[in-house]
Amino acid sequence: MNSTILLMNNLIKYRNADKEFWYDELEDWVPKKIYDCHVHMINNDLIDDSSIHKNRFPNTPLDALKNWYKLVLPNREVNSLILGKPMFGTDVNAHNKYILKEIKDNNLIRAHRLTTPLDSLTDIERDIKEHGFQGLKVYRYFSSSGDINECNIEDYLTHEQMELANDLGIWITLHMAKQDGCGDKENLKNLEEFTTKKYPKIKWILAHVARSFTYRPIEKAIDTLKNLPNIWYDLSAVTDVRPFITLFKNEDHKRIFYGTDGIESASFHGAYTAYGHFHYQIETDKVESLNFSHTSNRPIISLYEQLISIKQASIICEMNNTQIEDIFWRNAVREFNIPWG
Numbered sequence: 001m002n003s004t005i006l007l008m009n010n011l012i013k014y015r016n017a018d019k020e021f022w023y024d025e026l027e028d029w030v031p032k033k034i035y036d037c038h039v040h041m042i043n044n045d046l047i048d049d050s051s052i053h054k055n056r057f058p059n060t061p062l063d064a065l066k067n068w069y070k071l072v073l074p075n076r077e078v079n080s081l082i083l084g085k086p087m088f089g090t091d092v093n094a095h096n097k098y099i100l101k102e103i104k105d106n107n108l109i110r111a112h113r114l115t116t117p118l119d120s121l122t123d124i125e126r127d128i129k130e131h132g133f134q135g136l137k138v139y140r141y142f143s144s145s146g147d148i149n150e151c152n153i154e155d156y157l158t159h160e161q162m163e164l165a166n167d168l169g170i171w172i173t174l175h176m177a178k179q180d181g182c183g184d185k186e187n188l189k190n191l192e193e194f195t196t197k198k199y200p201k202i203k204w205i206l207a208h209v210a211r212s213f214t215y216r217p218i219e220k221a222i223d224t225l226k227n228l229p230n231i232w233y234d235l236s237a238v239t240d241v242r243p244f245i246t247l248f249k250n251e252d253h254k255r256i257f258y259g260t261d262g263i264e265s266a267s268f269h270g271a272y273t274a275y276g277h278f279h280y281q282i283e284t285d286k287v288e289s290l291n292f293s294h295t296s297n298r299p300i301i302s303l304y305e306q307l308i309s310i311k312q313a314s315i316i317c318e319m320n321n322t323q324i325e326d327i328f329w330r331n332a333v334r335e336f337n338i339p340w341g
């Protein structure tokens with residue numbers, strides 16, 4: 001009953017309860033094709049020995065991603081937008097080269113290069129024009145202000161880099177910092193200025209429902225965001241149903257991409273749980289007070305918590321199958337020019 005499949009160096013403990021949940025709730029609902037717009041690869045050899053992130057997670061080459069998809073999204077055809085993985089002590093150019101080497105010759109995969117404020121404009125331009133990256137992945141860990149939590153966008157993506165991105169008309173996947181994410185006044189003001197005045201050709205993907213793991217950030221931001229040009233969202237990692245309801249009710253569904261945040265950030269048992277305005281990644285295997293004396297039900301992997309929330313939000317918002325398929329793959333195929341009919 002509780003047997004476990006250990007996959008790839010402990011990257012995931014896939015249990016019977018997970019498999020049963022997939023076939024009870026998701027097999028008939030999740031579209032047959034999926035374009036995963038938020039997924040990472042890891043190579044620990046390219047992380048400095050002194051980093052707290054060195055060997056924190058097992059290596060994740062493209063083959064590992066493919067095996068993971070087969071396990072957690074059975075009977076599905078999956079392709080990906082690979083995002084550079086932000087971890088302390090990463091040799092950024094080597095990490096980007098590693099991504100390129102892994103995805104070489106696959107014309108259904110796209111990638112955003114890991115980009116920090118220290119990266120030269122020459123390196124960025126070469127990676128876009130010559131090596132085929134379609135955009136940038138930026139992250140608060142690399143903030144030049146030294147504050148990785150409350151930093152402004154320009155602290156981890158310089159204006160010179162945004163000017164270049166604007167000239168090139170490329171995508172940027174943005175995980176907003178600050179405790180209120182997209183609901184933060186400064187973040188919203190910046191996005192408004194960047195999209196409508198300063199950098200009108202940059203195409204933004206606001207990761208994690210514009211960094212809304214509770215109902216509040218997206219509730220505060222949606223009336224502004226929905227009227228801004230060149231804004232898209234990915235649904236990765238979020239497991240609370242309420243941000244999905246607000247997004248689906250108010251946004252044009254053609255601006256929404258599906259994403260997992262795999263592998264390790266979506267494979268633990270548990271969820272990104274909201275408690276009021278606080279949220280936290282709760283791994284049920286690590287909660288000592290859990291007991292199962294009252295039930296035969298068991299926790300599931302957070303990827304399935306996300307999928308069941310998206311399913312329920314789509315039902316509440318009365319979305320049809322075409323709209324759901326658009327979110328799961330057709331929007332990405334259209335926007336990224338993927339030859340995948």
Ligand SMILES: [Zn+2]
Nearest residue numbers: 038040261265
């Ligand atoms: Zn991520």
